[in-house]
Amino acid sequence: MKLTYFNxxxxxxxxxxxxxxxxxxxxxxxFEFNDWPKVKEEGDFPFKQVPxxxxxxxxxxxxxxIVRYAARLAGLAGKTSEEEAMSDMLVVAMEDDILExxxxxxxxxxxxxxxxxxxxxxxxxxxPKFLDNIDKLYQKSGGDYLLGNSIxxxxxxxxxxxxxxxxxxxxxxxxxxxxxxxxxxxxxxxIVNYEKTKPKPAF
Amino acid sequence: xxxxxLYYFDxxxxxxxxxxxxxxxxIEYKEVNYSFQDWPQAKAKFPFxxxxxxxxxxKQIAQSGAIVRYLARVAGIEGKxxxxxxxxxxYTDTFTxxxxxxxxxxxxxxxxxxxxxxxxxxxxxxxxxxxxxxxQLEETYKKNGGGPxxxxxxxxxxxxxxxxxxxxxxxxxxxxxTPHPEIRANYERTAKIPRIAEYQKNKKERPF
Numbered sequence: 296m297k298l299t300y301f302n303x304x305x306x307x308x309x310x311x312x313x314x315x316x317x318x319x320x321x322x323x324x325x326f327e328f329n330d331w332p333k334v335k336e337e338g339d340f341p342f343k344q345v346p347x348x349x350x351x352x353x354x355x356x357x358x359x360x361i362v363r364y365a366a367r368l369a370g371l372a373g374k375t376s377e378e379e380a381m382s383d384m385l386v387v388a389m390e391d392d393i394l395e396x397x398x399x400x401x402x403x404x405x406x407x408x409x410x411x412x413x414x415x416x417x418x419x420x421x422x423p424k425f426l427d428n429i430d431k432l433y434q435k436s437g438g439d440y441l442l443g444n445s446i447x448x449x450x451x452x453x454x455x456x457x458x459x460x461x462x463x464x465x466x467x468x469x470x471x472x473x474x475x476x477x478x479x480x481x482x483x484x485x486i487v488n489y490e491k492t493k494p495k496p497a498f
Numbered sequence: 499x500x501x502x503x504l505y506y507f508d509x510x511x512x513x514x515x516x517x518x519x520x521x522x523x524x525i526e527y528k529e530v531n532y533s534f535q536d537w538p539q540a541k542a543k544f545p546f547x548x549x550x551x552x553x554x555x556x557k558q559i560a561q562s563g564a565i566v567r568y569l570a571r572v573a574g575i576e577g578k579x580x581x582x583x584x585x586x587x588x589y590t591d592t593f594t595x596x597x598x599x600x601x602x603x604x605x606x607x608x609x610x611x612x613x614x615x616x617x618x619x620x621x622x623x624x625x626x627x628x629x630x631x632x633x634q635l636e637e638t639y640k641k642n643g644g645g646p647x648x649x650x651x652x653x654x655x656x657x658x659x660x661x662x663x664x665x666x667x668x669x670x671x672x673x674x675x676t677p678h679p680e681i682r683a684n685y686e687r688t689a690k691i692p693r694i695a696e697y698q699k700n701k702k703e704r705p706f
Contacts, residue, residue, distance in 0.1 A: 341638060342592055353581050357591045359563070364584040376571050377557065383564035388546050391561075428546050 296321040296350040298361075299338065301328065303496040304459065305398070306358040307346040309386075310365055312451045315489045317369020325494060359390065366448035378442050385432070385441055385449040389456045392425050397460050418464050426469040429453070433472060439479060446480075454480035502527035503553040505544070507534070510666070510704050511602075512562040513550045515594070516569060518658045521697035523573035566590065570655035577654045589648045589656035593663040600627060601667050605706045624670045632671075636678040644680055646687055661688040666706075 298314070300307035302325035314321050326334050340347045341356050348355045348364070355361050363383070366372040373379040400413035429441075438444040441453065457466055457477055469477075480486060502520070506513040508531040520527055532540050532549070541547040545560045552558070552565045559565050567587070570576040577583035603609050604619035639645065648656040664671055664685050688694060 341588070342596070342634065351581070353584065355584050355588055357588050357595075360584060360587040360591050363567075363587060364580065367580060367583075376568060377554070379571075380559050380564050380568035383567055384545070384559055384561045387561040387563050392546060425546075432545060 296348065297324055298322065298346060298348050299324045299326070299334065299340075300346040301326060301331070302494060304455075308459075309448070309452055309455045310346060310348070310358065310361050311493075312455055312486065312489065313362060313365040313369055313371060313448050315485050316446075316451060316483060317365065317371060318485065319365070319369055323493075359387065362386065362448065362452075369448070371446065371448040371451070373442055373447050374445065378447070382442055382447045382449040385429070386452045388425075388428075389452050393422065393456055394459060396421055397463065401463065414463060422460065422464055422468060426473060430470045430473055433476070440476070446483075450476060450480050451486075453477065454486070499526075500555045504529045504550060505532070505553070506530075506550040507532055507537070508702075508704065509706060511706055514666075515590075515655075515659055515662045516550060516552065516562065516565050518662055518694065518697065519566065519569040519573050519575070519655060521693050522575065522658060522691065523569070524693060525569075525573070563591070563594070566655065566659075573655075575654050575658070577649055578652055582649050582652055582654065585649050586654035586656040590659040593656075593659045597628065597631060597663050598666050602706070620670060624673060628667060628670055629674055629676075632674060632678050632681065633676070636681050639680045639684070645684055647684065657684060657688050658694075661685055661694070 296314075296319065298307060298310060298321055311323060334345075335343055338347065339354075341354055344356045346356070346358050346361060348361045355364060363372065366382070371382075373382045396413075396417055400410060400417050404410045404413055433441055436443045440446045441449040453473070454477055457468070461468075466477075467474075502525060504513060504516060504520075504527055506529070544551050545558055548560060550562050550565060551560045552568070559568055567576065570586070570590075575586075577586040601623065604616050604623050607616075610616045610619060639648070642648075643650060647653045648660065660681070689698070
């Protein structure tokens with residue numbers, strides 16, 4: 296199994312975390328920005344995008360699709376259809392409502408005034424509101440993890456999300472319950488090991 | 499049989515693929531539509547204050563993608579193997595994210611109030627996005643053995659997602675100069691499925 300992406304977190308980090316936590320062997324192939332044209336040409340990727348996951352003749356693109364595939368392989372996608380839908384919903388919400396907005400106000404928005412405004416709204420309105428929504432769902436689940444008593448890729452996604460946005464918001468965000476969830480994921484032996492040994496990202 | 503309620507606006511937008519899956523599977527459901535005026539008060543009852551939301555025996559699932567995938571499973575069209583599921587997933591996401599979502603920029607007055615500018619943007623979208631996308635897709639489809647479905651012998655949600663995508667940008671598709679016979683045939687195949695044909699016949703015409 297081979298994962299191809301830039302040497303950075305962005306759209307591959309959750310995939311890496313899921314494969315690592317699932318104990319699935321894979322080549323974490325990372326290339327530098329300047330090499331992208333060559334990688335694109337030689338790779339013959341569907342829809343010419345990365346990340347791409349190659350395994351057993353299957354070539355997959357779309358980071359969310361790969362995450363879901365990896366989560367199923369890793370047994371981290373919930374045990375029932377309803378649990379799978381819930382974890383799906385949580386992960387997509389974290390991506391759409393927070394990560395995409397984060398990248399917009401950190402990187403994509405070039406106008407300095409708009410950027411400052413977006414960052415302010417992000418920190419002061421979007422993040423607290425979102426964490427409130429997650430906390431409500433977390434409470435309802437009645438367990439240590441977002442789905443209840445078993446860990447799923449939604450918990451890894453929460454950990455990844457906080458790691459991504461903390462440069463803007465700090466990591467002292469969310470309820471005590473959510474901070475506990477973060478710590479629980481951060482303490483997982485495979486995750487500890489991954490964080491210690493992963494290549495230093497270019498960005 | 500669980501009881502299903504779909505909450506959305508009276509629009510195609512992010513609920514249309516959901517409706518197609520429900521129609522395909524012959525699943526009975528109730529639909530609750532909000533007007534833009536009623537929506538602000540109604541928001542609070544949904545997990546992320548956004549719609550569509552599908553309520554299944556009282557349990558709410560938000561996020562159109564999650565709902566699509568859940569119903570595809572219920573309807574038996576998510577794909578048969580893990581690999582097929584991933585492939586169907588990949589196509590569905592690509593059709594939805596790369597084309598349908600991007601098309602809102604030139605279709606919805608909210609994003610561009612000036613009608614002339616919308617027409618210009620539509621032409622740019624046609625030349626820079628839609629045509630290369632369809633060219634590539636036709637190639638991929640042929641490379642994968644030419645169907646009959648995106649996952650080969652197995653009909654999946656990807657075929658419904660493609661059908662929805664083409665319907666969404668039909669006015670531009672009709673302006674594409676080079677024919678794409680394989681993916682065109684796929685569209686026609688889906689259109690002929692009795693429940694889909696029936697759904698389309700009775701379907702309400704909406705702005706987007």
